[in-house]
Amino acid sequence: MDQRRTGIGLTGFASLPPVPRAQPSAGDLEVLGGIKALLSGLRMALLTGAGLSTDSGIPDYRGPDSPPRSPMTYQEFVGDAANRQRYWARNHIGWSHVRRADPNAGHAAVTALERRGLLTGLITQNVDRLHEDAGSVNVVDLHGRFDQVICLDCKRTYSRQLLAAVLEELNPGFLRRALESGAGEIAPDADATVEDSQLIGGFVVARCPACGGVLKPDFVYFGENVPKERVERAYAMVDEAGALLVAGSSLSVMSGLRFVRHAAKQGKPVVIINRGETRSDDLATIKLAAGVSETLAWLAAELPGLPAP
Numbered sequence: 001m002d003q004r005r006t007g008i009g010l011t012g013f014a015s016l017p018p019v020p021r022a023q024p025s026a027g028d029l030e031v032l033g034g035i036k037a038l039l040s041g042l043r044m045a046l047l048t049g050a051g052l053s054t055d056s057g058i059p060d061y062r063g064p065d066s067p068p069r070s071p072m073t074y075q076e077f078v079g080d081a082a083n084r085q086r087y088w089a090r091n092h093i094g095w096s097h098v099r100r101a102d103p104n105a106g107h108a109a110v111t112a113l114e115r116r117g118l119l120t121g122l123i124t125q126n127v128d129r130l131h132e133d134a135g136s137v138n139v140v141d142l143h144g145r146f147d148q149v150i151c152l153d154c155k156r157t158y159s160r161q162l163l164a165a166v167l168e169e170l171n172p173g174f175l176r177r178a179l180e181s182g183a184g185e186i187a188p189d190a191d192a193t194v195e196d197s198q199l200i201g202g203f204v205v206a207r208c209p210a211c212g213g214v215l216k217p218d219f220v221y222f223g224e225n226v227p228k229e230r231v232e233r234a235y236a237m238v239d240e241a242g243a244l245l246v247a248g249s250s251l252s253v254m255s256g257l258r259f260v261r262h263a264a265k266q267g268k269p270v271v272i273i274n275r276g277e278t279r280s281d282d283l284a285t286i287k288l289a290a291g292v293s294e295t296l297a298w299l300a301a302e303l304p305g306l307p308a309p
Helices: 010-013 026-039 075-078 081-098 105-115 132-133 161-168 174-181 197-201 227-239 255-266 290-302
Strands: 043-049 120-125 139-141 144-151 157-159 215-219 243-247 270-273 286-288
Touching: 010 105, 026 243, 026 270, 026 286, 026 290, 043 227, 043 255, 075 081, 075 161, 081 174, 081 197, 105 120, 105 290, 120 243, 139 227, 144 161, 157 161, 157 215, 161 174, 174 290, 215 255, 243 290, 255 270, 270 290
Parallel strands: 043 120, 043 243, 120 139, 243 270, 270 286
Antiparallel strands: 144 157, 144 215
């Protein structure tokens, strides 16, 4: 872990502030009471999305206030060297922002729920690794991790922090010039909007130091499949659980939606916490349109422990 990126260092979750006790609105409190009654006595599988990391300064993909985005697909990335140049130039800018994000109260609440034995596991669609930084252990990083890159030829992996240093050496002063020119929106995968085509056109892309192959961020692109073993591990968490809690995901893509459908098919309660509409609102036992971090903090404080086996 990059210790400069977070305030956690080597002491882990112990150095995080206590999970604050949230003060929900009167209207939300009634719904929260129903969620507490529904989930009490059950172990949950938890599915989180980009809406959980917005309080850490990482923008959402599809939240109510999010701008339209057109992420690069896997086919576009592997099929065109110019696309890879544009992607890595933008990612180099976005990485400088996203790598400094810290876990928020919602991440701390998830870790508290796990440590109290209330979770069968955590499935996250986020690639920011903030759950791990907050101390969560049993995590499926469904879409991979942005702190690592992989060579598409020899399959070796490298630290994204190391690559940042290599890219800076290959492109001296690029980051400063890009920031001065006014880089725009940052996406959850560290992609940045840059309008200066001249700036990007001179960017030098790093190659794999072992074989000279193509380097790619070690997360799942649009148009790319989630590895089978991750999906199976996530399904197992849902199978073991008495309920599924979804926090901060619009469930717009099948990679997350399938677990809601799976839980609903098994007749298990599904609770969704998300400010905007989701693709599975019709499958939710209870849906709460509220802030994700404060709601998770409230649940961590209010849900009773499970009886001893």
